[in-house]
Amino acid sequence: MKASVNQPQKLAFAPVAPPKPPAPPITEQTLKIKSGDTLMAVLVNAGVNRTEAHNSIEALREVWDPRKLRPGDEITVTFDAAAAQGDEVFKGFSFEPQPALRVGAVRETDGAFAPAEEKAPVLTQAYRAEGTITASLFQNGVEAGVPVAVLVELIKAYSYDVDFQRDIQPGDSFEVMFERESTEDGRTVREGDVHYAALTLSGQRYEIYRYEDTTGDVDYYDAKGHSVRKALLRTPINGARLSSGFGMRRHPVLGYSKMHKGSDFAAPTGTPIYAAGDGVIAKSGPFSSYGNYVRIRHNSEYDTAYAHMSRIAKGMAPGKRVKQGDVIGYVGSTGRSTGPHLHYEILKNGKHVNPQKVRFPTGRILEGTELARFEETMGETRSVYASLPSATEVAAAK
Numbered sequence: 001m002k003a004s005v006n007q008p009q010k011l012a013f014a015p016v017a018p019p020k021p022p023a024p025p026i027t028e029q030t031l032k033i034k035s036g037d038t039l040m041a042v043l044v045n046a047g048v049n050r051t052e053a054h055n056s057i058e059a060l061r062e063v064w065d066p067r068k069l070r071p072g073d074e075i076t077v078t079f080d081a082a083a084a085q086g087d088e089v090f091k092g093f094s095f096e097p098q099p100a101l102r103v104g105a106v107r108e109t110d111g112a113f114a115p116a117e118e119k120a121p122v123l124t125q126a127y128r129a130e131g132t133i134t135a136s137l138f139q140n141g142v143e144a145g146v147p148v149a150v151l152v153e154l155i156k157a158y159s160y161d162v163d164f165q166r167d168i169q170p171g172d173s174f175e176v177m178f179e180r181e182s183t184e185d186g187r188t189v190r191e192g193d194v195h196y197a198a199l200t201l202s203g204q205r206y207e208i209y210r211y212e213d214t215t216g217d218v219d220y221y222d223a224k225g226h227s228v229r230k231a232l233l234r235t236p237i238n239g240a241r242l243s244s245g246f247g248m249r250r251h252p253v254l255g256y257s258k259m260h261k262g263s264d265f266a267a268p269t270g271t272p273i274y275a276a277g278d279g280v281i282a283k284s285g286p287f288s289s290y291g292n293y294v295r296i297r298h299n300s301e302y303d304t305a306y307a308h309m310s311r312i313a314k315g316m317a318p319g320k321r322v323k324q325g326d327v328i329g330y331v332g333s334t335g336r337s338t339g340p341h342l343h344y345e346i347l348k349n350g351k352h353v354n355p356q357k358v359r360f361p362t363g364r365i366l367e368g369t370e371l372a373r374f375e376e377t378m379g380e381t382r383s384v385y386a387s388l389p390s391a392t393e394v395a396a397a398k
């Protein structure tokens with residue numbers, strides 16, 4: 001429009017900004033920890049002087065042990081190229097030792113270093129998985145998406161009742177509900193607790209529920225509120241490491257016979273062997289055809305014995321007190337043995353009994369208000385489980 005063309009141009013006078021000092025250029029270096037590196041060496045290599053490197057590491061120590069640094073961790077080192085000083089000032093460093101956690105040290109205005117710790121929000125979610133056992137609970141569990149840590153916990157909880165070498169048959173099945181903590185961007189922080197599991201072995205169903213009692217003790221109970229914990233373990237070895245009992249052509253004896261008097265568990269050499277129950281070491285050392293042998297006296301009635309060990313754990317001398325689950329030795333093939341396995345015996349009043357048949361006295365039984373609380377927890381657990389899609393369904397839907 002003509003009119004507008006002839007109008008004098010209006011000039012806007014912007015207020016003059018007061019002169020600002022130029023923002024100090026902050027520079028960052030990211031350095032990957034290599035095997036054998038110390039944090040000190042990494043900081044010094046980045047150009048930090050030794051005193052400041054030392055002081056900043058001391059600050060870190062309040063929130064994180066620098067010795068826990070692992071190869072592959074990435075350290076971000078920050079400098080401020082302050083013009084006035086003509087030299088770079090070390091501002092601090094940080095790294096992420098695990099998802100959802102950043103730790104480090106920050107230089108404060110007085111020049112001292114303060115520890116820094118930043119936690120990202122963590123989401124806890126329940127997951128459900130189920131499957132049929134064709135190889136082993138461990139292998140089929142992994143295939144069904146159950147994390148290894150969860151399977152290990154699960155197998156441990158069942159080791160009082162289940163003989164993982166003999167009781168698991170092809171076609172048996174499992175169900176499990178566990179928790180996973182993850183960051184908002186989907187990285188796993190922690191594989192959490194097993195809340196519920198069921199094993200169906202040769203048609204018999206074994207359910208376990210996680211329950212925290214009124215005193216804060218956490219344990220697994222069956223649906224009647226009986227603790228899974230027994231005085232002795234039926235599988236005194238990490239069940240996750242057992243070679244599959246079925247489908248193997250060559251195998252040690254693997255059963256109980258009058259002549260054999262024990263149960264064999266086939267596992268790789270070096271697999272830890274656990275004390276089946278609390279007790280005192282009664283005998284330890286080479287013992288004729290048993291090879292390296294340990295016997296534990298549990299009470300006036302029961303003893304257990306472990307044979308063919310590659311070696312006996314340190315300190316397991318007669319008289320030594322052990323707790324259920326303590327490592328007493330390692331699987332081997334010493335003595336009269338055809339391959340690495342644990343030969344496990346249970347003796348009652350000095351006589352061998354069949355470990356597969358012996359009934360252990362039940363452990364804790366919940367009663368009264370404790371039982372009522374447990375039943376409430378069990379009800380909630382069951383309804384959460386029923387509401388979750390199974391891992392198999394989730395995989396199929398994708």
Ligand SMILES: [Zn+2]
Nearest residue numbers: 262263264343
């Ligand atoms: Zn044997």
